[in-house]
Amino acid sequence: MNRTALGAIVIATLILGQLFGQSVALADSPRVCGPTDSIDKYRLLRQLSLDLRGTIPTVAEYEALHEQTDVSADVLEAMLSSDAYFTQVRGYHRSLIWAGLEDGMSIVTNRRRLASAGNRPYRIKQLRRRYRGRSDIECFNREQIEFDAEGRPIPMEVTVDSTCRRNECRREGYVRIAPYWAPDTSIKICAYDAQDYELDLNGNRCGVFNTNPGCGCGQDLRNCLPTGGTEAHSRVRDALAEESTRIFEATIRAGKSYFDAFTTRTTYVNGLLSHFYRYLSGEVALELANGRAYDHQIDNIPVLAFDDPAWVPVERNSVHSGVLTTPGFHLRFTSNRARTNRFYSAFRCEPFVSSEGLPAEMSATPNPNLRERPGCAACHQSLERAAAHWGRWRTDGEFGFFDEPSMDFSAQREDCQRCTGSECSSFCDSYFITANNSSHPDELSQWQGYPRARAWLSEGEAGAIETGPSGLVTAQTDRDTIATCTVRNLAQHLLNRELSEDELLVWVPSLTSQFAESGYNFQSLTRNLVTDERYRTIR
Amino acid sequence: MKRYGFFGMLVFTMGCGEPEKVPDNTPPLVEPSGFVDTSSQRRVRRLSAEQFHNSLQVATNQAWSKYERFAAALGRADFGETTSEGGDISVTFDKLVHDAARETCLAAVEADVQMADNVILRHVSLADRDLPKLSANLRYLFLRFLAVQIDADDDARFSPWLTLLQTKADGELSDNDMQMRWAAVCVGLVTHPDFLTY
Known part of the structure; x- marks a missing residue:
């Protein structure tokens, strides 16, 4: 829009406003740096866009305001129904519920974590003893070429050693697999770790929790995940x-x-x-x-x-x-x-x-x-x-x-109730009162094994x-408390400050009533807050 | 001035009752005196890391290539180890904002020159030196970056920016000079408090 056209619109707006007895805002933004009663329409649009869409408006959106006296309800509704708004909704609730997992956290058991060092094949570090007989033995960095009739890898090297599990250590080579997390690539993985069988050596079903030496990571390595810090794990x-x-x-x-x-x-x-x-x-x-x-x-x-x-x-x-x-x-x-x-x-x-x-x-x-x-x-x-x-x-x-x-x-679990020391499984010690995790006589007498x-x-x-x-969240008293807190949280988020005692006593209950009347509609609550006079005044 | 006078005269002759506006070049009131009740008002906040990154793209049409690398330093929380968004205007934030501004603004002006994107240079070309065109483009940029609408060409808020666009110690400004000056205007707007807060 050129300058002349803009000037004409301003004048036309002034004249129309005079004719119809309306108070029409001038286009020029105010020159105020200090506290102000009410921000102008351009800054309000910017504020709404940042809060509801997470970004500033486009210049076209600003220019559309030239002919408006204020940010229209239609513009607000368009923001509240935009995908960008729902991205903000997710971000807002992410900050409430702390929806984030630490970088170092592993999301699979260490018996299903694949790692490799340098150019060496991927393998599950914690299963080296099960597969090869000792926890310091890796597979060869050579391709595995011999397999038995069932397709299981035939070890390239077998040694008799009392330090090995069942007095025998064995080493296999690697195979190449296109993993599920990067199907267009091919990685080297130790042949035992790569096994894909329905049943283990004892006839039990293979799966994510079965670490029998006859089971591996399964088809496309689907039962395993690269170790923490890798892109697949982070995703x-x-x-x-x-x-x-x-x-x-x-x-x-x-x-x-x-x-x-x-x-x-x-x-x-x-x-x-x-x-x-x-x-x-x-x-x-x-x-x-x-x-x-x-x-x-x-x-x-x-x-x-x-x-x-x-x-x-x-x-x-x-x-x-x-x-x-x-x-x-x-x-x-x-x-x-x-x-x-x-x-x-x-x-x-x-x-x-x-x-x-x-x-x-x-x-x-x-x-x-x-x-x-x-x-x-x-x-x-x-x-x-x-x-x-x-x-x-x-x-x-x-x-x-x-x-x-x-x-x-409602009852004691027998094995957890009677076990002591190393007899107790970690399952008992984690989820039951046992002699290992409690020493108080009152607790043991009443709750051991529960x-x-x-x-x-x-x-x-x-x-x-x-x-x-x-x-x-089912009792009405609980719902009232949660609804009030929801109003308070969102109000504080949008106003960027703690609410005053007066606001908590009068304004928040009023908004909470409206929230309840709307059927606890979060968008309705948001609309009520951003159209409140408090939201339009800044300091 | 000529156009402003024309508009003022037109309003006056239409009998709308508005007093004729006189250009007001007095500086804005930074610290109003007297009691101001701020208890029921919204408090100004800094853009979050994500808001800054998104807004920079809207304003310059360019993405900052190092955002993911420095998002945490800009204040982005991961809610695993850091549970609240950073909102401080720290030295680190200021440094990274300037880095982001330089990269995106230089790219934006270059794109305008090479591909006629018209993002920064919408109402001017590098060859333009005359005040009305410079002012028109500044007016557009103020709105685009800061949500500030300025009507008058001689508004005091333009002065420092026009100085940047028109002054050279010796000789005349070349087109290359103007490309750098417009990029500098863009950097100035991205790092302006009105861009970084709301």
Whole structure:
């Protein structure tokens, strides 16, 4: 638009405004650096675009404002329905739920991590003893050319040595495979690690948790993942972290109640997660330790190419609770208390901060019931009850559901109840009260052999274990608290400041009522906030 | 001035009741005196790393090649180890913003010259030296980068930028000089507080 045309529009607007008795804003931006009552339409458009789309407007969008007195409702609605807005929605919720997994975190068991050094073949470091008889023996950096009738590699070298497993060490060569994460390439991988058989040497099914020497990484190496720090590993890890934000996005995009994000069975997977759920997790090996993903409770995982970027909906089983039962959330927050703390901090605005402080001295045998221990009780009274909602889910860096046959919360598990020292499996020590993880006579007498998630809960409180995390958002009082916190969080985010006491007493309840009337529609809440006068004034 | 006077006269003769506007070249009020109630207002914030990266692309039509490498230093949180977005205007942020501005602005002006992208040089060519064209392009760039709409050619806010575009210690400005000057204008706008905050 040239200068003359712009001037003509300004004049025409002034004249029309005069004729129709309207107050029309001049186009010229104000010359104010200090606090201002109201930002002009161009800066408002910029502010809206940055908050709702994550970027400044185009010059064409600015120029379209020349003929407008203000940013129109249509422009706002276009922003609120744009894909860029939903990208911001994901980012906003990512910051609430801390949806990120550390670079160093491995998302598969170390018995399924492939690594190579220099030009040497890929292999699973932790399975060297199983495959070759000793943990310091690598395969040869020569191609494997001899295989038996079943196609299993014939070792190139066999040595009898008492330091080897079953007094025998063996070394094979490598084979070339086009791996699933880079199908257009060919990598060298030790022949034992590359095996692809349906059954192991004992006739059991091969899979992600079966490390029998007769099993390898499977077809296209699908049961293994390059070690942490590699691109493939980082991409799967980031997809796991992103899954929960996709649930928030889908809930908000569909105009559903915000609470659905905490209760829905639907999740979303792309090619990376489809592969992770199908081939890098599983429901077998209940008691196997140091895995990552076990029983995910998803029956029909869509078959997507590893590189498929589209996120598609998947119905999970009824035990799931929205974002609160995603592997990304569980691997990020590895204890039920940590999961509760993040949920309470982010969605109830009630972080667990002790008001009474720790006692000056801790007793030599502190009360194992944190709900009664001085200095801990104030937080743990509610923390323990809420944490019980994740009682059927794995902890300590693992993801997976314990169904009723796997874990009985009403009885002692015999092997975990009677074991001591090295007799106790890591499964018992991780998930049950045992002689190894408790020394307090009161705890051992009452709870030894019971799941840790059950300890110190009353019968009524233990009901939360079966309800699952969705039970945290079903009571109306809980919903009111979460709705108020949602309003407060978003208001503070958009205003970039803490709300005043007056605002918390009057403005937030008013907005929360509107939020409830809209059916807890997050877009509606956003619209109400960005059209509020507070949003238009800056300092 | 001539056009402004014409518009002013036209408004006056139409009897719309608006007083004739006189160009106001007084500097903006930076620190208003007296009590200002800021308790119910929005607080200015710095662009996040992602907002800066996205906005730089919209403004210059060029991507900063080193963004992923320096995103964490610009304040991008990973929510694994860093759980909040950085919002400080630190020395590091300032340094990286200047790096990003130099790379993208030089590329943007070069693209305008080589491929007529018209991103930075929309109302001028490198051969133009006359004030109306320089002002018209500055007006466009102020809007594009800063969301500031300026009507008058002689608005005081243009002065330092026009000095940059018109002054040379000795001799006349060559087209190569002008290419660098327009890139410098672009860098100045990207690193301007009004671009980096909202």
